[in-house]
Amino acid sequence: MSKPAETTVIRRADYTPPAFLIDNVELEFDLVPERTLVRSTLRVRRNPQAGDAAADLELAGEALELLSLTVDARAHDAVTVHDGGLVVSNVPEAFELVIENACRPATNTTLSGLYVSNGNFFTQCEAEGFRRITYFLDRPDVMATYRVTLRADQAAYPVLLSNGNLVDSGTLPHGRHYAKWEDPFRKPSYLFALVAGKLVAREQTMTTRSGKEKLLQVWVEPHDLDKTGHALDSLVRAIRWDEQRFGLELDLDRFMIVAVSDFNMGAMENKGLNIFNTKYVLANAQSATDIDFANIESVVGHEYFHNWTGNRVTCRDWFQLSLKEGLTVFRDQEFSADMAGGATDPAAAAVKRIDDVRVLRQMQFAEDAGPMAHPVRPESYVEINNFYTVTVYEKGAEVVRMYQTLFGRDGLRRGMDLYFKRHDGQAVTCDDFRAAMADANHRDLAQFERWYSQAGTPRVAVRTAYDPMARTLTLTLAQHYGESSPQAAQTQKGPLLIPFALGLLDAQGRDMPLRLQGEPADAGAATTRVLELTDTEQSFTFVDIAEKPLPSLLRNFSAPVIVEYDYTSDELAFLLAHDSDPFNRWEAGQRLATRALLSLATQVQQHEPLELPAAFIAAFGAVLRDASLSPALREQALTLPSETYLAEQMDEADPAAVHQARQFVRRRLAAALREDWLAAYDMHRTPGEYDPNPADAGKRALKNLALHYLAELDDPTDALRLTRAQFDEANNMTDRAAALATLITLRANAPAQAQAAAQAALDAFYRRHKDDALVIDKWFALQAQQRGGAGRRTLDTVRELMRHPAFNLKNPNRVRALIFSFCATNPDQFHLSDGSGYAFWAEQVIALDAINPQVAARLTRSLERWRKFVPALREPMRAALEKVAADASSKDVREIVGKALA
Ligand code: B3K
Numbered sequence: 001m002s003k004p005a006e007t008t009v010i011r012r013a014d015y016t017p018p019a020f021l022i023d024n025v026e027l028e029f030d031l032v033p034e035r036t037l038v039r040s041t042l043r044v045r046r047n048p049q050a051g052d053a054a055a056d057l058e059l060a061g062e063a064l065e066l067l068s069l070t071v072d073a074r075a076h077d078a079v080t081v082h083d084g085g086l087v088v089s090n091v092p093e094a095f096e097l098v099i100e101n102a103c104r105p106a107t108n109t110t111l112s113g114l115y116v117s118n119g120n121f122f123t124q125c126e127a128e129g130f131r132r133i134t135y136f137l138d139r140p141d142v143m144a145t146y147r148v149t150l151r152a153d154q155a156a157y158p159v160l161l162s163n164g165n166l167v168d169s170g171t172l173p174h175g176r177h178y179a180k181w182e183d184p185f186r187k188p189s190y191l192f193a194l195v196a197g198k199l200v201a202r203e204q205t206m207t208t209r210s211g212k213e214k215l216l217q218v219w220v221e222p223h224d225l226d227k228t229g230h231a232l233d234s235l236v237r238a239i240r241w242d243e244q245r246f247g248l249e250l251d252l253d254r255f256m257i258v259a260v261s262d263f264n265m266g267a268m269e270n271k272g273l274n275i276f277n278t279k280y281v282l283a284n285a286q287s288a289t290d291i292d293f294a295n296i297e298s299v300v301g302h303e304y305f306h307n308w309t310g311n312r313v314t315c316r317d318w319f320q321l322s323l324k325e326g327l328t329v330f331r332d333q334e335f336s337a338d339m340a341g342g343a344t345d346p347a348a349a350a351v352k353r354i355d356d357v358r359v360l361r362q363m364q365f366a367e368d369a370g371p372m373a374h375p376v377r378p379e380s381y382v383e384i385n386n387f388y389t390v391t392v393y394e395k396g397a398e399v400v401r402m403y404q405t406l407f408g409r410d411g412l413r414r415g416m417d418l419y420f421k422r423h424d425g426q427a428v429t430c431d432d433f434r435a436a437m438a439d440a441n442h443r444d445l446a447q448f449e450r451w452y453s454q455a456g457t458p459r460v461a462v463r464t465a466y467d468p469m470a471r472t473l474t475l476t477l478a479q480h481y482g483e484s485s486p487q488a489a490q491t492q493k494g495p496l497l498i499p500f501a502l503g504l505l506d507a508q509g510r511d512m513p514l515r516l517q518g519e520p521a522d523a524g525a526a527t528t529r530v531l532e533l534t535d536t537e538q539s540f541t542f543v544d545i546a547e548k549p550l551p552s553l554l555r556n557f558s559a560p561v562i563v564e565y566d567y568t569s570d571e572l573a574f575l576l577a578h579d580s581d582p583f584n585r586w587e588a589g590q591r592l593a594t595r596a597l598l599s600l601a602t603q604v605q606q607h608e609p610l611e612l613p614a615a616f617i618a619a620f621g622a623v624l625r626d627a628s629l630s631p632a633l634r635e636q637a638l639t640l641p642s643e644t645y646l647a648e649q650m651d652e653a654d655p656a657a658v659h660q661a662r663q664f665v666r667r668r669l670a671a672a673l674r675e676d677w678l679a680a681y682d683m684h685r686t687p688g689e690y691d692p693n694p695a696d697a698g699k700r701a702l703k704n705l706a707l708h709y710l711a712e713l714d715d716p717t718d719a720l721r722l723t724r725a726q727f728d729e730a731n732n733m734t735d736r737a738a739a740l741a742t743l744i745t746l747r748a749n750a751p752a753q754a755q756a757a758a759q760a761a762l763d764a765f766y767r768r769h770k771d772d773a774l775v776i777d778k779w780f781a782l783q784a785q786q787r788g789g790a791g792r793r794t795l796d797t798v799r800e801l802m803r804h805p806a807f808n809l810k811n812p813n814r815v816r817a818l819i820f821s822f823c824a825t826n827p828d829q830f831h832l833s834d835g836s837g838y839a840f841w842a843e844q845v846i847a848l849d850a851i852n853p854q855v856a857a858r859l860t861r862s863l864e865r866w867r868k869f870v871p872a873l874r875e876p877m878r879a880a881l882e883k884v885a886a887d888a889s890s891k892d893v894r895e896i897v898g899k900a901l902a
């Protein structure tokens with residue numbers, strides 16, 4: 001065991017400009033897996049903006065072997081090497097620094113820096129991986145142009161790629177060859193990349209808006225070439241969309257995407273050479289589900305959009321991470337919504353919005369309520385990789401969306417145009433972005449800064465008062481934070497500017513025209529209005545309201561807040577049936593379900609008999625039969641809130657009670673609506689050739705939801721018949737995987753009838769897809785997510801699967817498929833009261849910590865909310881956390897357990 005890493009806290013308030021700047025970087029690599037040689041030639045000069053004009057040059061470096069260092073071509077004595085880098089003293093104003101060092105890609109299991117995967121070389125430099133390649137001023141505000149020479153054995157590494165344009169290539173003695181790449185754009189070191197190996201590309205050319213021809217390539221291992229079409233098509237769509245929506249054009253002659261199967265996250269936006277987890281590139285009908293296809297389009301878009309929001313304009317320091325991530329997530333959300341038809345069809349846009357809000361509320365609200373709570377722009381960190389969070393990404397995207405809600409699409413565009421005009425080629429801050437939005441729209445956005453600096457989820461309490469005589473409705477909005485974690489509470493300083501969209505429904509469910517007191521009577525009256533809440537409490541009076549209306553609040557989720565309003569169940573059912581805002585129809589159904597489920601969970605805890613109100617079943621049945629709603633929207637409305645979300649809504653989370661309550665509701669809905677489910681199943685088949693378009697995907701989603709509900713019936717005959725047929729006949733992975741998942745559920749519900757069928761399907765699935773790692777990931781994940789049944793804990797299956805020859809603790813996708821799926825998405829089985837899940841978790845965190853601290857730290861987060869749980873679980877959770885605190889050595893894991901236990 002290595003000694004614990006020291007935990008230095010880095011603070012935003014301590015930012016100082018770099019003492020030196022680096023204008024040009026020339027890198028030469030002799031690529032050998034065991035020991036790669038790097039020669040780095042840097043043009044360095046003192047930063048005129050720096051405070052200390054006599055400072056030493058301090059370069060970061062990790063896991064490197066220094067071979068030589070010269071200053072202006074002369075050996076330099078005043079060099080001190082330490083654990084985290086080196087210090088060069090007595091340097092002139094401007095000079096050429098040449099460093100030769102070695103690194104060890106073959107044994108680099110951290111997947112940060114330069115590493116080997118399936119025999120090929122890849123890099124990952126964000127956030128601080130470049131220092132694992134060579135000594136450098138590895139911070140985003142040091143921007144340089146790069147020239148890169150790669151040399152390697154030609155047979156083993158026929159393809160040599162780096163950022164920018166290929167300027168030269170050729171052969172060398174001893175079967176070696178070289179390639180030289182030049183990136184004309186200044187960039188921070190975190191955007192550097194190289195790739196070398198046996199790869200092939202699908203490519204096409206494309207003429208961009210200004211008439212320039214560009215080369216687009218998707219590089220993969222040869223056996224995956226037939227799975228690259230969708231990624232390449234997605235890239236073309238993303239390029240077009242950014243031209244149209246934001247007037248932003250591809251600036252390089254060549255844009256490359258490379259897929260790698262060992263990768264810590266989704267993908268990386270290296271300039272001109274995006275490196276992707278295979279999961280977000282490879283897809284065909286037999287290997288990928290509808291959701292995979294959609295995710296690929298969105299991630300390809302996301303990384304491409306970074307070319308402007310992140311690369312052309314980058315972050316001054318890592319506290320500004322949301323400057324590029326929140327903005328780019330917002331852009332990819334808008335892109336996906338438009339691609340699904342959202343530009344002309346509000347219901348299609350709502351389907352995407354619901355998916356995004358679901359993630360925000362389940363993950364980000366929980367993060368904001370726990371020990372890792374931090375503002376969109378964090379104030380401090382120990383390990384920056386721990387702050388690639390749902391708060392920085394998803395809440396950050398909501399913050400950008402609020403500019404659009406306040407100023408409209410055109411206003412957002414004006415702000416973006418000004419942002420690029422001011423800051424192209426610079427490393428800037430979230431304040432700079434806000435200033436561009438404010439100036440372009442002539443608004444004072446000083447108060448809006450609090451969205452960047454305050455942690456915790458705001459709540460808006462709503463009161464209404466209808467005056468029939470005056471025909472007015474007065475709406476009072478009050479904002480507060482409720483009970484925040486100490487980490488969040490200390491950041492909360494005052495009220496936010498909250499754009500609050502709403503409508504008012506009459507007794508027929510029609511939108512009423514909305515006119516605020518004081519507005520001229522002849523002004524057109526919209527039916528959705530965005531109120532700007534800026535005070536702690538504020539009232540708004542609508543006039544000419546002929547009858548007492550039902551409010552539809554926070555339409556389209558116009559701000560990342562929790563709305564507190566006491567709807568009756570009848571009112572929610574009415575909104576579910578009538579609201580013109582499709583998002584709020586879904587929202588009403590979720591509120592109704594949440595209320596029913598939480599009260600059932602209490603009944604479970606008190607050993608009372610369970611009962612589901614008939615009105616609830618009727619409301620859900622009506623949605624299921626409502627052909628005016630798209631299948632995709634119906635599927636979302638009929639999907640109950642997740643167990644994780646529900647547990648989070650309890651004062652003390654009780655996963656077992658939530659699970660029983662939710663299972664009870666699923667069984668009741670299955671039985672009461674049996675004929676409707678069967679009809680829905682039949683009506684939403686998608687015969688013919690597979691096409692992942694959103695309309696077909698929506699049908700499959702509803703059909704497969706119906707199938708899964710049918711699996712909850714006491715008599716499994718129908719479900720078993722349909723599921724087996726679907727499994728055998730499916731011409732696509734969406735249907736095959738859904739059938740397999742349903743069979744696994746049937747096995748838990750009715751072992752006597754379904755055991756053999758489920759096992760046969762699992763075996764057949766494995767045999768058929770054994771050479772496709774991403775599909776085998778699904779095979780592991782489905783088993784890790786299964787219910788306990790027939791006296792068997794899912795943990796026993798998971799432990800058994802860890803001994804399967806295809807399991808590999810060094811491959812993050814496999815670890816996420818098996819271990820994360822169990823620890824993070826199977827709450828009932830993970831939180832067994834015997835503490836077995838927690839002991840397993842601790843073992844795996846510690847094992848992973850020695851291999852890959854970033855992945856280990858992610859897993860650590862599954863237990864950070866331990867204080868939220870019922871006392872019987874809290875103690876075994878604490879014990880597991882303490883075990884990890886004692887045995888883990890990376891600062892990544894130590895930061896998380898430290899905060900969890902503090
Ligand atoms: N910027 C990368 C994330 C890097 C994570 C480093 N731990 C991918 C993205 O957000 O596009």
Ligand code: ZN
Nearest residue numbers: 302306325328
């Ligand atoms: Zn990103």
